[in-house]
Amino acid sequence: MLVARFYAPGDIRLEDAPEPQAGPGELKIRVRNCSTCGTDVKIHRHGHHHIVPPRVIGHEIAGEVVAAGAGVTGWAEGDRVQVIAAIPCGRCDYCGRGWQTICPNQESMGYHYDGGFAEYMVIPEKVLAVDGVNRIPEGVSFAEASVAEPLACVLNGQEIAGVGEGDTVVVVGAGPIGCMHVRMARARGARQVFLVELNRGRLDMSANVVHPDAAIAGSEVDAVEEVLRLTEGRGADVVITAAASGKAQKDALQMVSRRGRISFFGGLPKDNPIISLDSNVVHYREVTIVGANGSSPAHNRRALELVASGAVPVADLITERLPLADVPKAIETVASGSAIKVTIEP
Known part of the structure; x- marks a missing residue:
């Protein structure tokens, strides 16, 4: 079978490999889709400390499902499945x-x-063991x-930030995650959703699909001033930074309303993770700043339900479908920002 293997930064190889076999407690599946994201770009460019090539x-x-290993029950050949990405241990105090x-x-x-860049x-x-299928x-x-x-990650982030009925929400970053945040906020009852993005081409591409109440090009206007203008000086109830940008995080504090919530959804580069902010704004305006890290198996199940019900459509966000042999091209497409969501179909 064909696989795409990471060997080193800049070195992803398409190779023939023997089909794996399901051992005790395991499932073997035929991969039908494995979508790509910005993390794949980071791995391709820089590697990852958890990846041993x-x-x-x-x-x-x-x-x-193709086969179930010894001891696995409840699954049969042909069952259609989605698989979690992040695997909690299920045993620690936090779990x-x-x-x-x-x-x-x-x-x-x-x-x-x-992973899933394989047949x-x-x-x-x-x-x-953690109900992740x-x-x-x-x-x-x-x-x-x-x-x-990724929609499950968005759901987790909006739950933590408390996005709900009547909120005005600002999403900074018009990539696929930003698009999903726009739609998730609407599904959770937001009154207005504004989308902010530096790149005009990417903003227009995404806004034409998810239709925010306002699309703000940060390269052409002062995004903070525009959010304040649109909210008559009050600011947004929730600001979600769906971009790996320290400036976006600092700007969020100027966009948010009193008693507002800020979600630092996008992590910063490991070599530059420190920002400065006016803590008195947080103190006197009673602003809440939260993080968001991935998703749980339960979030994945609920994300599937949101897609199935039509509450959060995702089909039209998939703008590129490529074969497994084009994994390198898919990663470069993601890096260029010329597509919303790119999926691989082995």
């Missing part, structure tokens, strides 16, 4: 308190275990199901 990467996975997204023992598909793959026993609802395609993983 060579490693088949790809972590937004959907496919169908016991329901905080699986911050499990200190967390592992990941495509990092610690071979076939094995789902580890640890994934099944989800049935794809009827009417949901494999491609849509693969997007449930």
Whole structure:
């Protein structure tokens, strides 16, 4: 079978490999879709400290069951499944308190275990142990199901930030995650959603699909001033920084209303993670700043339900479909920002 293996930064190789076999407690699936994201770009360019090469990467996975290993019940050949990316241990204090997204023992598909840029793959026993294999609802395609993983991360972030009825929400970053944040905010009852992006071409491409109440090009206007103008000086109830930008995080504090909430959804580069902010603004205006890290197995299931119900559509966000042999091209397309969501169809 064909796989895409990471060997070193800038070195992803398409190779022939023997089909893996399901061991005890494991499932073997045929991968039908594995979508790409900015993390794949980071891995390609810089590697990752959890990846010991060579490693088949790809972590937004959907496919169908081919075989079940010894001791696995409840799954049959042909079952359509979506697979979590982040694997909590299920045993630590944080997992016991329901905080699986911050499990200190967390592992990941495509990092610690071979991922979805392959024709076939094995789902580890640890994934099944935390109920991390989800049935794809009827009417949901494999491609849509693969997007449930990043959508689950968006759901987690908006739950933590408390996005709800009547909120005015600003989303900074018009990539696929930003698009999903716009739609998730609407599904959660937001009254207005504004989309901010530096790149005019990317902003127009995304805004034409998700239709925010305002599309703000940060390269052409002062985004803070524009948000304040649109909110008559009050600021937004919630600001979500869906971009790896320290400036976006600092600007968020100027865009947010009194008693507002800021979600630092996008992490900063590891070599430049420090920002400065006016803590008195946080103090006197009673602003809440929260983080968001990935998603739990339950978030993945709920994300699939949101797609199936039509509450958060994702099919039209998938603007490029490429074969497995084009994984390098897919990663470069993601890096260029010329597509919203790129999926691989082995």
